[in-house]
Amino acid sequence: MKTLLIGEFREGKLLDSTYELFGFAGQAADEPVMFMVGSETQLPSFGGRLYLADAAACGEYNPDLHKQLILNVVQKENPDRIVFVHSSYGWDLAPRVAVALKAAQVSEVVAIQEGGFEVGCCNGKMRRIVKPSTPQTVITIQAGAFQGVQPGGTPQVTRLAAPGGGTMEFVGYEPAEEKGVDLAKAEVIVSAGRGVGKKDNVAIIAALAKALGGELGASRPVVDAEWVAHDHQVGTTGQTVSPKLYVACGISGAIQHLAGMKKSDFILAINKDKDAPIGEVADVLVVADVMQFVPALTAKLAK
Amino acid sequence: MKILVCIKQVPDLESRFKPNASNTWFDEADLAYRMNEYDEYAVEQAVQLREECGDSSDLTVLSIGPDRVVEAIKKALAMGCDRAVHIQDQAVSSRDPWQIASIISAYAREHKFDLIFTGMQSQDRGSAQVGAMLAELLGVSCATTVVGFSCKDNVVTAKRELEGGVKGVMRMKTPALVTCQLGLNIPRYPTLPNIMKAKKKEIIALPVADLLKEESLAKTTSFHPPAKKGGGLLVEGDIADQVDKVLALLKEKTAVLR
Numbered sequence: 001m002k003t004l005l006i007g008e009f010r011e012g013k014l015l016d017s018t019y020e021l022f023g024f025a026g027q028a029a030d031e032p033v034m035f036m037v038g039s040e041t042q043l044p045s046f047g048g049r050l051y052l053a054d055a056a057a058c059g060e061y062n063p064d065l066h067k068q069l070i071l072n073v074v075q076k077e078n079p080d081r082i083v084f085v086h087s088s089y090g091w092d093l094a095p096r097v098a099v100a101l102k103a104a105q106v107s108e109v110v111a112i113q114e115g116g117f118e119v120g121c122c123n124g125k126m127r128r129i130v131k132p133s134t135p136q137t138v139i140t141i142q143a144g145a146f147q148g149v150q151p152g153g154t155p156q157v158t159r160l161a162a163p164g165g166g167t168m169e170f171v172g173y174e175p176a177e178e179k180g181v182d183l184a185k186a187e188v189i190v191s192a193g194r195g196v197g198k199k200d201n202v203a204i205i206a207a208l209a210k211a212l213g214g215e216l217g218a219s220r221p222v223v224d225a226e227w228v229a230h231d232h233q234v235g236t237t238g239q240t241v242s243p244k245l246y247v248a249c250g251i252s253g254a255i256q257h258l259a260g261m262k263k264s265d266f267i268l269a270i271n272k273d274k275d276a277p278i279g280e281v282a283d284v285l286v287v288a289d290v291m292q293f294v295p296a297l298t299a300k301l302a303k
Numbered sequence: 304m305k306i307l308v309c310i311k312q313v314p315d316l317e318s319r320f321k322p323n324a325s326n327t328w329f330d331e332a333d334l335a336y337r338m339n340e341y342d343e344y345a346v347e348q349a350v351q352l353r354e355e356c357g358d359s360s361d362l363t364v365l366s367i368g369p370d371r372v373v374e375a376i377k378k379a380l381a382m383g384c385d386r387a388v389h390i391q392d393q394a395v396s397s398r399d400p401w402q403i404a405s406i407i408s409a410y411a412r413e414h415k416f417d418l419i420f421t422g423m424q425s426q427d428r429g430s431a432q433v434g435a436m437l438a439e440l441l442g443v444s445c446a447t448t449v450v451g452f453s454c455k456d457n458v459v460t461a462k463r464e465l466e467g468g469v470k471g472v473m474r475m476k477t478p479a480l481v482t483c484q485l486g487l488n489i490p491r492y493p494t495l496p497n498i499m500k501a502k503k504k505e506i507i508a509l510p511v512a513d514l515l516k517e518e519s520l521a522k523t524t525s526f527h528p529p530a531k532k533g534g535g536l537l538v539e540g541d542i543a544d545q546v547d548k549v550l551a552l553l554k555e556k557t558a559v560l561r
């Protein structure tokens with residue numbers, strides 16, 4: 001099958017996740033062609049055809065315009081699949097392209113299956129197989145689900161002119177907040193999730209962190225609710241960590257959280273739900289109420 | 304300013320999910336439902352905008368589904384929406400995002416909303432498609448994954464969340480649609496007086512057949528738990544025993560206990 005891969009470029013750089021698209025195409029045994037809004041100086045290591053629009057002229061974020069450029073390439077190449085990374089760029093653009101083509105879209109694919117695509121659902125607890133019924137399909141792949149592959153070579157570049165227009169004006173980037181705590185350096189991280197129940201209980205998790213000589217981490221809802229400061233957040237929109245010991249207290253294990261901590265040497269999870277997806281990465285899953293187990297563990301450590 | 308907020312009712316995600324008879328989605332028996340978390344941020348933002356604009360504005364909440372979704376609708380009304388539209392659909396869980404977006408667009412096209420809020424995705428399906436598809440079908444500007452929002456003189460400034468905590472700021476004119484991300488605001492709890500007031504607000508019921516003209520473009524052929532990858536050790540039982548077991552494991556397997 002012919003596949004149009006949509007590469008990613010941000011703040012002047014080709015993003016590494018672009019290579020995961022080749023990983024997908026390789027597994028699917030597809031013939032890849034790439035499109036990207038990027039730069040001559042940042043070409044992907046790929047010997048096939050690349051349709052390139054200049055980010056300086058088109059803007060790194062201009063969905064109306066990027067959609068139009070993609071539709072033009074689709075018309076020329078007539079691909080069976082149009083594949084994006086499931087990222088803030090991909091999930092924003094893919095549905096626009098799918099509607100314009102009236103093509104089925106399958107989001108956040110984790111594997112290619114007989115007759116369809118496997119996707120996660122119910123916060124990672126379950127899976128679905130989705131089967132598109134349109135001749136053309138728009139797909140977004142889960143970040144990290146397909147191993148990145150650098151095909152090697154230099155692309156044959158077709159330059160695309162910027163057609164102009166777009167109804168949205170990009171104002172600029174805002175850098176990530178300063179990190180007060182560098183979790184990446186910690187040997188032990190004990191993280192509080194929504195399962196701790198309320199702000200007052202965070203102190204109990206922090207006490208375990210202290211007893212283990214580590215830092216306090218947190219899942220996103222705990223940060224959004226202002227129970228813990230943002231610089232403690234672990235995950236795709238927080239910090240990526242790999243301590244010797246990671247303790248997840250009342251954290252379900254959503255993909256965005258796992259992405260930030262699954263490389264830890266040893267993962268201990270405490271959850272009252274033994275089916276929680278955190279169990280997929282945990283070395284040990286303690287099935288208990290965090291508010292009973294954690295203070296008991298801290299007390300025993302103090303002895 | 305005419306404002307629409309679209310919400311979905313989802314099961315409590317701490318539930319155990321069993322496949323239904325056709326093995327295409329979960330069995331609904333014994334599940335407790337609530338408003339999709341991302342949509343709570345959407346409702347809160349819509350209500351804040353409604354309050355800023357005062358009585359020249361009007362805020363409608365819309366939900367598609369069987370009778371149970373009226374619970375989520377009532378919560379949105381108690382948070383401050385003016386009226387509700389319940390699109391009655393017993394088969395909502397078999398619809399694909401394209402059909403859901405088509406149903407909403409068939410309703411929204413007639414009513415010419417200046418601003419539409421949706422969640423960035425649902426917690427159960429997680430496709431992150433409906434909002435952007437709806438905008439595309441209506442031909443309005445759209446920002447997804449929004450963690451900052453303001454609207455002045457018909458210009459929306461939206462802060463999109465990108466990977467690694469970086470944000471992208473963009474501007475667009477109304478009519479527009481934004482899909483709301485976690486952390487956009489702190490959703491309010493409905494107060495008792497507002498819950499009472501909400502009881503008098505209008506809920507317009509529309510049969511889905513009046514609005515749905517599209518076939519699905521994709522079908523679910525299987526619903527199942529993920530394959531277990533070996534997995535870790537499960538420690539169950541009495542708290543004191545669990546503590547002893549965990550301490551022994553930490554001593555044996557990690558270098559952090561000295």
Ligand SMILES: Cc1cc2nc3c(=O)[nH]c(=O)nc-3n(C[C@H](O)[C@H](O)[C@H](O)COP(=O)(O)OP(=O)(O)OC[C@H]3O[C@@H](n4cnc5c(N)ncnc54)[C@H](O)[C@@H]3O)c2cc1C
Pocket residue numbers: 123192193194195196218219220221222233234235236237238239249250251252253254255256257260270271272273276288289290291317485
């Ligand atoms: C674009 C995007 C980016 C994101 N980035 C991040 C990120 O960087 N980091 C992040 O963490 N999330 C991120 N998220 C959110 C993520 O999808 C989840 O919503 C979040 O990680 C859930 O946090 P949680 O596990 O604390 O809460 P929940 O999912 O609500 O889980 C709570 C858990 O606690 C358990 N529990 C409840 N009570 C108890 C008790 N008394 N004892 C023991 N266990 C209990 C429950 O069984 C459940 O498993 C992002 C989402 C999106 C869409």
